[in-house]
Every structure is written in structure tokens, then in C-alpha cells.
Amino acid sequence: MTFPFMPEQGSTMAARVDNLFFFFLAVSAFFAVLIAVLVVVFAVKYRRRDETSVGAPIHGGLALELTWTLIPFAIAMVMFVWGASVYFDLARPPQNAVEIYVTGKRWMWKVQHLTGQKEINALHVPVGQPVKLIIQSEDVIHSFFIPAFRTKMDAVPGRITTLWFEATKPGRYHLFCAEYCGTNHSGMTGYIEAMEPNAFQTWLGGSPEQEGSLADAGEQLFNQLGCVTCHSGDSQARGPDLRGQFGTTVTLADGQQVLFDEEYARESILNPQAKMVEGYLPLMPTFQGLVNEDGLAQLIEYVKSLSQGGETPTPAAAPGGTPKPKTTPGAAER
Amino acid sequence: MHDVRSTVPKGEAFEAEAGLPRTHYLNATHGTAAWLLTKDHKRIGLLYLFAISFFFFLGGLFAMFVRLELLTPEGDLLTSEMYNTSFSMHGIIMVFFFLVPSVPAVFGNFFLPIMIGAKDVAFPKINLLSWYIAMIAGFMMLTTLLMGGVDTGWTFYPPYSTTGSSSNVVLAALSIFVMGFSSILTGLNFIVTVHTMRAPGMTWGRLPLFVWAQYATSLIMVLGTPVLAITLGLVFAERVFHFGIFDPKLGGDPILFQHLFWFYSHPAVYIMVLPGMGVISELVAAFSRKQVFGYSFVAASSLAIALVGFLVWGHHLFTSGQSAYAALVFSFLSFIVAIPSAIKVFNWTATLYRGSISLASPMLYALGFIGLFTIGGLTGLFLAALGLDLHMQDTYFVIAHFHYIMVGGTLLAYLGALHYWWPKITGRLYTEAWAKVAAITVFVGFNLTFFPQFIVGYLGMPRRYHTYVPEFQVLNVLSTAGASILAVGFILPACYLVYSLFRGGVASRNPWGAYGLEWETTSPPPTSNFLVTPIVTRPAYAYTHADVVSPYAGSTQGERDTGTEETQRV
Numbered sequence: 001m002t003f004p005f006m007p008e009q010g011s012t013m014a015a016r017v018d019n020l021f022f023f024f025l026a027v028s029a030f031f032a033v034l035i036a037v038l039v040v041v042f043a044v045k046y047r048r049r050d051e052t053s054v055g056a057p058i059h060g061g062l063a064l065e066l067t068w069t070l071i072p073f074a075i076a077m078v079m080f081v082w083g084a085s086v087y088f089d090l091a092r093p094p095q096n097a098v099e100i101y102v103t104g105k106r107w108m109w110k111v112q113h114l115t116g117q118k119e120i121n122a123l124h125v126p127v128g129q130p131v132k133l134i135i136q137s138e139d140v141i142h143s144f145f146i147p148a149f150r151t152k153m154d155a156v157p158g159r160i161t162t163l164w165f166e167a168t169k170p171g172r173y174h175l176f177c178a179e180y181c182g183t184n185h186s187g188m189t190g191y192i193e194a195m196e197p198n199a200f201q202t203w204l205g206g207s208p209e210q211e212g213s214l215a216d217a218g219e220q221l222f223n224q225l226g227c228v229t230c231h232s233g234d235s236q237a238r239g240p241d242l243r244g245q246f247g248t249t250v251t252l253a254d255g256q257q258v259l260f261d262e263e264y265a266r267e268s269i270l271n272p273q274a275k276m277v278e279g280y281l282p283l284m285p286t287f288q289g290l291v292n293e294d295g296l297a298q299l300i301e302y303v304k305s306l307s308q309g310g311e312t313p314t315p316a317a318a319p320g321g322t323p324k325p326k327t328t329p330g331a332a333e334r
Numbered sequence: 335m336h337d338v339r340s341t342v343p344k345g346e347a348f349e350a351e352a353g354l355p356r357t358h359y360l361n362a363t364h365g366t367a368a369w370l371l372t373k374d375h376k377r378i379g380l381l382y383l384f385a386i387s388f389f390f391f392l393g394g395l396f397a398m399f400v401r402l403e404l405l406t407p408e409g410d411l412l413t414s415e416m417y418n419t420s421f422s423m424h425g426i427i428m429v430f431f432f433l434v435p436s437v438p439a440v441f442g443n444f445f446l447p448i449m450i451g452a453k454d455v456a457f458p459k460i461n462l463l464s465w466y467i468a469m470i471a472g473f474m475m476l477t478t479l480l481m482g483g484v485d486t487g488w489t490f491y492p493p494y495s496t497t498g499s500s501s502n503v504v505l506a507a508l509s510i511f512v513m514g515f516s517s518i519l520t521g522l523n524f525i526v527t528v529h530t531m532r533a534p535g536m537t538w539g540r541l542p543l544f545v546w547a548q549y550a551t552s553l554i555m556v557l558g559t560p561v562l563a564i565t566l567g568l569v570f571a572e573r574v575f576h577f578g579i580f581d582p583k584l585g586g587d588p589i590l591f592q593h594l595f596w597f598y599s600h601p602a603v604y605i606m607v608l609p610g611m612g613v614i615s616e617l618v619a620a621f622s623r624k625q626v627f628g629y630s631f632v633a634a635s636s637l638a639i640a641l642v643g644f645l646v647w648g649h650h651l652f653t654s655g656q657s658a659y660a661a662l663v664f665s666f667l668s669f670i671v672a673i674p675s676a677i678k679v680f681n682w683t684a685t686l687y688r689g690s691i692s693l694a695s696p697m698l699y700a701l702g703f704i705g706l707f708t709i710g711g712l713t714g715l716f717l718a719a720l721g722l723d724l725h726m727q728d729t730y731f732v733i734a735h736f737h738y739i740m741v742g743g744t745l746l747a748y749l750g751a752l753h754y755w756w757p758k759i760t761g762r763l764y765t766e767a768w769a770k771v772a773a774i775t776v777f778v779g780f781n782l783t784f785f786p787q788f789i790v791g792y793l794g795m796p797r798r799y800h801t802y803v804p805e806f807q808v809l810n811v812l813s814t815a816g817a818s819i820l821a822v823g824f825i826l827p828a829c830y831l832v833y834s835l836f837r838g839g840v841a842s843r844n845p846w847g848a849y850g851l852e853w854e855t856t857s858p859p860p861t862s863n864f865l866v867t868p869i870v871t872r873p874a875y876a877y878t879h880a881d882v883v884s885p886y887a888g889s890t891q892g893e894r895d896t897g898t899e900e901t902q903r904v
Contacts, residue, residue: 003808007793020721021792028712035683035708039701042686043693046622051847054877055624055689060681065631068680069673076669079719084662086721091658106498140494141588143653143728147794150725154654156589157493158582161655174803178653178728178796180487182498183414186799288583 010148010173010194012166013090017150020086027075090151093164097132100125101214101297104135104142104155107184109175112297115204116213121190123175125167126200132164134262134300136293143179146192152178160263167194218302221295225287239284240277246307251278265300353840354761358858373458374861379444380759381465385472386440387828389431394824396424401783401817404810409801417800418485419501425488430510431472433744434602437609438520438555439468441751442548444759446524448852448859449542451533451868456526464519467512474509478502487798489599492580492591496572504573507566514559517605521555524548533851535870542850542874543619543632547612550636554601554608554643562598565591589654596647604643607707607739608636610747611678614700617750618682620848621697622689625875628681635674642671652723661720668718675711679704694846695769699750702777706742710735713788731791734784742780749776749827756831757841761858764834768826776823782816849877 009015046055100123101112111119125131135144137155144163145152153163167173177188195203222228230239246265249257253276258264267274269291272284291299359376369377399420403411412420447455455461478484484506486495495503528541528549541549569591571577578584580591619626626632648656648664682704691697713735716722726732753773757763786809795806802810844853855864 004793004805005789017721017725020719021716024716024719024722028709028715031712032705032708035679036705038683039686039704042683042689043691043701046686046689046691048623048690048692050690052879053623053690054879055622055691056687057625057877058627058688059625060628060631064680064684065628065677069677072676073673076672076715079715080666080669083719083721083723084665087661087665087719087724088658090721090724140498141491141654145728145794145796147725152653152724152727156655158587159589159655174794176794176796176799180418180491180494180728180798182485182494183418185418186409186414186796186801189803 007150008148008171008173010146010167010169010171010192011150012168013086014148014150014168016086016089020082023082024079027079090164093132093162094130094166097130097164098126099132099134101294101301102133102135102144102155103138103293103297104144104177104181104188105138105293106140106181107177107188109142109144109177109188109190110294112214112294113204114214114301116217117204121175121188122193123190124193124195124200124203125165126197127167127170127194128197130164130166132162134297135161135163136266136296138293140181141179142177142181142188145176145178146173147176148173149192154179160266167192170194170196170199214298214301215305216302218298218300218305221291221298222302225290227299230284238281240280242303243306246304248307252276253278253280262300262304265303266296269296269299355856355858355860357860358761358856359861360761360858362861371462373454373462375443375447375455375458375461376759376859376861376863378461378465379440379442382435382439382443382468385465385469386432386436389427389472391824391828393424393427393432394821396420396427397817398821400424401814403800404802405814407802407804407807412800414800415485418487418798419483421798422485422487423479423483426484426506426510427475428740429488429602429606430513431468431475433606433740434513434517435468435520436606436744436748437613437751438524438548438551438605439465439516440748441544441613441755442520442524442551442609445755445852446545446548447527447531448855448863449545449850450528450531450536451851451864451870452527452531453862453864454531455523456531457523460519461523464516464523467519468516471509471513471516474505474512478505478509481505489595490566490569490591491595492569492572492586492588493583496569496579497581497583504570507569511563511566511570514563517555517559521552521559524552525556528552533868533870537870539630540870540873541633543615543626543629543636544609544612546633547608547615547636550640551605551608551612553637554605554640558598558601558605558644561594562602565594565598568594589651589656592651592654593647596650597644600647600650601640601643603736603739604639607743608639610703610744611636613747613751613754614682614703615678616850617696617700617754618685618704619875620754620846620850621692621694621700622686623847623849623877624685624689625873625877626681627684627687628677629874631677632681635677638674639671642667642674646671649718649723652720653727665718665720669715672711672715672718675707679708679711692846695766695773696750696754696846698770698773698777699746699753702773703743703746703750706738706746706777706780710738710742713738725794726791728797729791730787730795730797733797734787734791737784737787741784746776746780749773752827752831754846755852756834757845758852758857758859760835760838761841761856762834762838763841763845764830764838768830772823772826772830775819775826779816779819779821779823783813783820784816786810786812786816849875 099114103110109121111123135153135155137157139157142155143152144155149165151163151165153161171194173192175190175192177185230237231242233241233243245260248260250260251257258275270286270288272286273282276282359374372378399412403417481502483501484503485501486499486503528545568579572579572581576584578586580586580588615626615632646664646668648660649668652661717726717732717735753769790806790809793806795802841857843857851868854868
């Protein structure tokens with residue numbers, strides 16, 4: 001039986017989180033030992049020797065109060081800043097991250113690679129390359145937790161969350177659901193398989209029953225659901241042209257500006273009237289209930305592909321230099 | 335000690351010294367009705383003591399199921415449903431039916447009026463009402479239990495609680511909703527009592543720190559509890575009437591619930607621990623026979639905790655996808671709220687310096703509290719740090735952290751208070767040797783139970799897991815072993831305290847040689863608390879030799895050693 005004290009370090013951030021942890025541990029150990037030693041020493045040294053003795057008439061001291069207010073405050077601020085700096089790196093995915101869609105559902109994790117590869121309770125990723133997970137939930141709140149990578153993110157129904165990591169060494173790591181989701185919560189586990197990039201590419205291409213990329217599936221859905229009738233790309237169309245839009249800033253009917261990102265795409269499918277694009281009538285019906293989270297992932301990926309060139313013959317529609325260059329190695333390879 | 339203008343007739347005082355006073359609040363009236371319809375804050379405190387002790391052992395029973403199941407990685411003792419129900423019932427019962435009411439409802443009710451020299455709380459009937467409301471809520475929770483319990487965890491997160499779970503969420507939520515009114519009424523009563531019922535000379539600057547802590551707690555109860563009631567009301571509305579509030583399928587937002595829930599439930603942590611801190615201030619002063627170091631800083635830090643505690647709820651949402659900038663603000667404020675707690679710990683420690691320290695059993699609990707609360711507080715910093723919380727959120731590290739605060743803190747303070755004031759409440763002395771054994775057993779058992787959970791949490795074991803991966807087993811076995819020791823530590827006091835009621839020596843007015851109004855009156859006190867209204871002339875904890883060598887002090891030992899029950903029992 002193995003008996004580890006520290007979890008494995010499997011990602012670029014793991015060591016940074018551990019260093020922060022050891023700093024906190026050192027500060028905590030110092031204060032805990034300081035208090036324990038003082039309590040024991042005082043309790044022995046000033047033990048009651050005579051039933052009628054009383055303590056010295058000491059009421060307090062401003063200098064001491066200030067000392068033990070300001071020093072802990074200063075240390076707390078160092079902890080806060082250090083913790084926040086690690087957090088910002090944990091929370092912000094690098095621009096060149098490989099994107100993978102993950103959906104939590106009681107009680108399994110469903111994974112869709114951009115190439116169309118699907119997995120359940122397993123996630124294959126390349127080492128040495130940042131991976132960004134686009135996380136959704138079909139039912140209740142779940143949380144995608146990889147202890148070896150020192151990070152987790154909730155899968156919240158009704159919104160998209162993201163998580164990123166860069167695995168540093170090949171191997172198999174635990175995947176846990178960390179947000180209680182009902183009966184079989186502790187069974188909602190799986191593994192992350194970090195692979196050498198070459199092996200990963202082989203694995204991506206190796207599935208026989210693959211039907212096409214995620215964006216292809218999205219295009220099919222786009223046609224099936226009739227999205228294409230309004231979002232046809234004609235200048236007379238009832239819906240906005242979606243080509244070249246992803247990653248740009250969209251002006252809404254009320255003059256507000258929003259970033260056309262995954263969350264905006266998702267919201268526009270499920271709750272189209274919430275953020276209407278300027279110059280269009282509120283004609284679009286909701287697709288809530290007609291399309292599930294897997295379908296949303298496909299549609300979003302299709303809409304994204306419309307802004308990446310190559311996929312559709314509309315290079316002119318893409319505004320010069322999209323702010324978020326997307327690399328889709330899987331799609332490119334195919 | 336305190337200047338009692340019209341002196342007690344000598345004869346009566348001596349009689350009180352020789353045995354139990356002839357009439358006191360326990361024997362003033364008899365019969366079930368006299369207890370169930372009592373308006374005496376002391377009897378109401380005892381009614382709460384019975385109820386709360388029952389819920390404590392019930393909650394402990396569920397903890398035992400959880401710990402036994404976790405002995406092995408496989409789910410071999412309970413089904414997943416039973417396991418989930420066990421940890422949910424453990425959390426709900428312990429939080430809402432033990433920890434929140436514990437110190438305020440039992441010792442606050444009993445001692446707050448006495449410590450400020452009042453005859454009762456400001457609204458005695460409302461006080462009794464609050465107990466009945468708590469009992470109604472308690473019966474609703476027991477009904478929930480008999481119907482199969484609830485499996486949402488004590489946090490009731492939607493959409494699981496509103497559309498996912500098939501357990502008895504509605505009744506459980508209503509029960510907690512009702513319980514909230516009991517909290518609010520107790521808080522209201524304490525606030526008005528402290529404002530209006532203080533004895534002559536009992537200025538705000540002379541209030542015992544226990545009273546300050548109760549006052550700060552009452553503010554949170556009155557301001558925070560309604561938000562919990564609203565939140566659970568909304569869960570009810572969504573579950574029963576399908577109003578779209580939290581479930582996105584109905585047009586709601588599940589994160590809204592988390593904001594509302596933690597807006598109450600984080601301050602509720604301070605509802606649970608502040609009264610305990612007040613107890614520790616009393617114990618440290620009494621067993622060092624010394625004024626609490628930096629009285630005004632300790633008092634002000636209670637208020638600071640109460641206020642800043644309302645602004646940190648977002649640290650429970652660091653992994654929920656909330657804005658990184660919101661996370662930054664909540665992290666900052668969470669570090670700030672640690673400062674007043676640190677101030678308290680340093681001041682308690684400084685109080686020991688040049689004190690006259692007795693390691694009687696209540697003091698063992700107090701010193702245990704200081705150590706464990708320090709660890710609990712410091713590990714809170716880990717979780718307040720954004721970069722660490724993404725890894726630690728929802729793991730056993732969190733479980734260990736809040737048990738160090740709730741059990742190592744509040745529960746130790748509760749047991750300390752129970753031992754400190756037992757002679758005053760019952761007029762009886764328990765066996766000190768057994769009490770010391772129990773205190774040490776609790777301390778050892780507690781650490782063995784919860785320290786391994788810090789490690790298994792950092793390793794990545796998520797909370798609320800029925801089954802787990804084999805490499806976590808060793809630490810879980812240690813934890814279960816610790817829990818067995820802890821259980822013994824809790825059963826021991828139940829035995830020797832009950833024994834003391836029948837066979838214990840008779841307590842003097844002031845068996846500890848402590849300073850405070852509650853030690854001026856008889857043990858047990860008369861129904862009106864004092865035969866004459868005390869007049870306070872000195873600050874809290876103003877120990878002088880004259881106090882300790884007063885005719886009543888030091889009689890403890892003598893009585894305990896030589897007292898024969900036959901002559902002293904009434």
C-alpha cells in the first residue's frame with residue numbers, strides 16, 4: 001500500500017502551487033509553534049503555587065497590540081499577493097492552448113476533441129502543450145479536478161467555464177468530480193492520460209468510427225436546426241452573418257459592446273433575446289431543450305471555424321487579425 | 335468583590351457556604367409545567383442544554399457512520415444513498431441544531447443576564463418562544479430523518495437540491511427556515527438585554543468579554559439569518575412551484591444561490607465561533623487570575639470579525655467561474671478578517687504571562703482551544719489564497735480546516751464552558767481527575783481524527799466521497815481511529831457530569847476563585863439571580879488578593895476532599 005505525503009507534480013503549475021503551499025506551511029508552522037511554546041512555557045512557569053495568588057496587574061500594551069496587528073497584516077499581504085499571482089496564471093489560458101470540450105453529466109465526464117474524438121471519463125492530452133478545457137454541465141454542478149495539476153473548475157449548468165494546464169510528463173493522473181452531485185458523486189472519476197505529442201497525434205487519428213471534426217458535426221447541426229436559413233450570410237438575411245465574428249467585439253441593439261466568445265455564442269443560442277445584435281429584429285427562437293451541451297459544443301466550434309479561414313471560403317469576411325488566434329492542430333492535420 | 339450595597343445577612347451566607355442554598359432556581363417550583371412554561375432564562379438555558387446534547391449525539395452518530403464507511407476505499411458498509419444521507423444529516427444537525435445555538439442558547443441564556451447583573455433577559459416570554467420554535471424545527475428535522483433524510487449536504491446547492499435530489503429537501507429546508515427564527519429571537523433578546531438591563535455601574539467598558547462576544551454574535555444572527563431564510567424559501571419555491579430562480583433550465587442561475595447562501599453561512603461561521611471565543615476569554619482570565627490582556631482590543635476584534643465577516647462570502651466561489659477580479663477582492667478581505675482572530679490569540683497568550691495559572695479541566699479545554707483554533711485559523715489562510723484554493727477547494731483540507739475551527743474551536747469552548755460553569759448551574763462538583771482525562775482524550779482524539787485530513791486533502795481526496803482511491807486509505811484509517819478516541823472523549827463527560835448530579839460534592843459560590851458577577855451569587859443561583867441588585871465598581875477581571883482570599887475562595891479543594899454528601903445534599 002502506497003502512502004504518499006504530497007501529490008504528484010504533473011503540470012507546469014504544480015511546482016508553483018507547491019512552492020506557495022510550502023511558504024504558507026512555513027508561516028503557519030512558525031506561528032503555531034510560537035503560540036504552543038508560549039502557552040506551555042507560561043503555563044509551567046507561572047503555574048499557581050499558592051491557592052490565593054493572583055496574576056500580575058497587567059492590562060495591555062499598545063506597542064504589543066500594534067506589533068501583533070501589523071506584522072500579521074504584512075505577512076497576510078505577502079500571502080495575498082503571492083496567492084493572487086499564482087491564481088492569475090492558473091486562471092488565464094495561454095493563447096496557443098489546444099481546446100477540448102468537456103461536459104459533466106451525472107455521473108460521467110464526456111470529452112469532445114476538436115477532431116471529433118470522443119471520450120468518457122478519460123482525457124488524453126499532449127505533454128508540453130497548454131490545453132484549455134471548455135467546460136459545461138448538462139444537469140447539476142460538477143467540478144473537474146486534477147490533483148496532479150493542482151487545479152479544478154466547476155462545471156456549472158447554464159454557463160461555460162474554462163480550465164487550462166500544461167502537462168509536463170507522460171503518465172496517468174486522477175480525475176475527480178469535486179463538487180457534490182448526488183448518489184454516485186464519488187464514482188464520477190476518471191483519468192487524464194498525458195502523452196508525448198507524437199503519440200497523442202497518433203491517438204487522435206486512430207479512432208476508426210470517427211465521423212468528422214467537431215466543427216463538421218456543428219455544421220450538420222447548424223443545417224439540421226435550420227440556423228442556416230437566417231444566418232445565411234446574405235446581406236438580406238434575417239440574422240447576422242456569423243463569418244469572421246468569433247473573437248470580435250459585437251455592438252448590441254442597446255449600444256453595449258460584448259465580446260463574441262464561447263459564452264456569448266452559447267447564450268445567443270439558448271437565450272437569443274438577451275443580447276441582440278444591432279440592426280436585427282428579435283425573431284430568433286430559443287433552442288433551449290432542442291440542443292444539448294454536446295450539440296452546443298459542436299455549434300460553438302462551427303461558429304468559431306467560420307472565423308478561422310480555410311474552413312469556409314470567406315476570408316474577406318474575417319476582419320484583419322482576429323484578436324484570438326486559434327490553433328486547432330487536430331483539424332489542421334485532417 | 336463587587337460592591338454589594340445592602341449586604342446579605344450573615345446567617346444566610348454561611349448557610350449557603352455549608353451546603354446548597356435552601357431555595358434556588360432548580361427547586362423554586364416543581365412539575366413539568368413549571369419547566370415547560372418557565373420564563374427563567376436559567377431554566378430555558380437548561381432546556382436548550384438537553385435538546386442540544388441530544389442533537390450533538392445524534393449528529394455524532396452520523397459522523398460515526400461516515401468514518402466507519404471510510405475505513406476502506408470501497409463502499410462496503412453503506413450504500414451511496416445512505417452515505418450521502420449520513421454526511422448530510424451530520425452537517426445539518428451539527429451546524430444548525432448544535433453549533434449555531436450551542437454556546438449562545440445554553441450559556442448565553444444562562445449567564446449573560448447574570449454576568450451583567452440582570453434578573454433575566456429583556457423579553458423572557460420571547461426567550462421561551464425561541465426554545466419552542468427550536469423544538470418545532472427539531473421535530474421537523476427528526477421527521478425528515480424518519481422519512482429517509484436528505485442527501486444534499488448541509489449546503490443545499492441547486493440545481494441538485496431543487497431538481498436533482500429525490501430526498502426530503504423541502505421538509506429539511508423548512509426545518510432550518512423555522513430554526514432561523516429561534517436564532518433571530520435569541521439574538522434580538524441579547525442585544526436588548528445588553529443595552530437595557532445592565533446593573534448600575536456595569537458600563538460597556540466593564541462588560542465581561544463573554545458578553546461582548548454574545549453581543550457581536552447577536553448582531554450577525556439578527557442581520558444574517560433572514561438571508562438564509564430567504565434563500566431556503568427560494569429553494570422551496572423552485573422545488574415545489576418550479577419558479578425559475580436557480581436552475582438554468584427554468585431560467586435561473588445556480589451561482590446566485592451560492593452568493594445568497596454564503597452571505598449567511600460564512601458569517602454563520604462566526605456565529606458559531608465568536609461565542610466560543612468569548613468563553614475562552616473568560617476561562618483564560620479566570621484560570622490565570624488576571625485581566626485579559628488588551629481588553630478593548632479583544633472586545634473590538636469581536637465586532638470587527640462580525641462586520642468584516644459579512645464581506646468575505648465570495649471566497650467559497652473561487653472555483654465557480656466567478657470573475658477573477660471579484661475573486662481578488664474576496665481573497666483580500668478574507669486575509670483581512672484573519673487579523674482580528676490573530677489579535678485574539680495573541681492577547682489570550684499574553685494574558686498567561688505572569689498569571690497565576692491553574693490547569694483545571696476548563697483551562698485545559700481553553701488552552702486546547704488556543705492551539706487548535708490557531709491551526710484552524712492559519713489553515714484558513716491557505717484557502718483564502720487564490721492560487722492554493724483552486725487545488726484545495728472541496729477537498730478534505732477544507733473539512734480538516736473547518737473542523738479545527740468548529741470542533742477544535744467551538745466545541746472545546748462549549749465543553750470548557752460546561753465544565754467551568756457546571757458547579758454554578760447545578761451546585762455540584764464533578765470529579766476533576768476524570769474531567770482532565772476527558773479533556774486530554776478529546777484533544778488527542780481530535781488531532782488524530784483531523785490532522786491526517788489536511789494531508790489527504792492536499793493529496794486531492796475530494797469531500798463527500800463514498801469511495802476513494804486506495805492510496806488515501808492509510809490516512810483515512812488514522813482518521814477513523816482518532817474519531818473512536820474522540821467519541822470516548824465525548825461520552826466520558828456525559829457520564830461523570832450526570833454522576834456528579836447525584837454523588838458530586840456541593841459547590842461553593844466560587845469554587846474556582848474567579849472574578850465575575852456570576853460567582854457572587856449562590857450555586858445554583860436563586861430565580862432572581864441575586865438577592866439584591868449588585869452595583870459594579872470595578873472593571874472586568876480586576877483580580878486582587880482580597881478577592882481570592884475572600885471567605886468563599888479556596889473552599890473548593892477542602893470541599894471536594896472532605897465534603898460528605900450526606901451532610902451537604904439537600
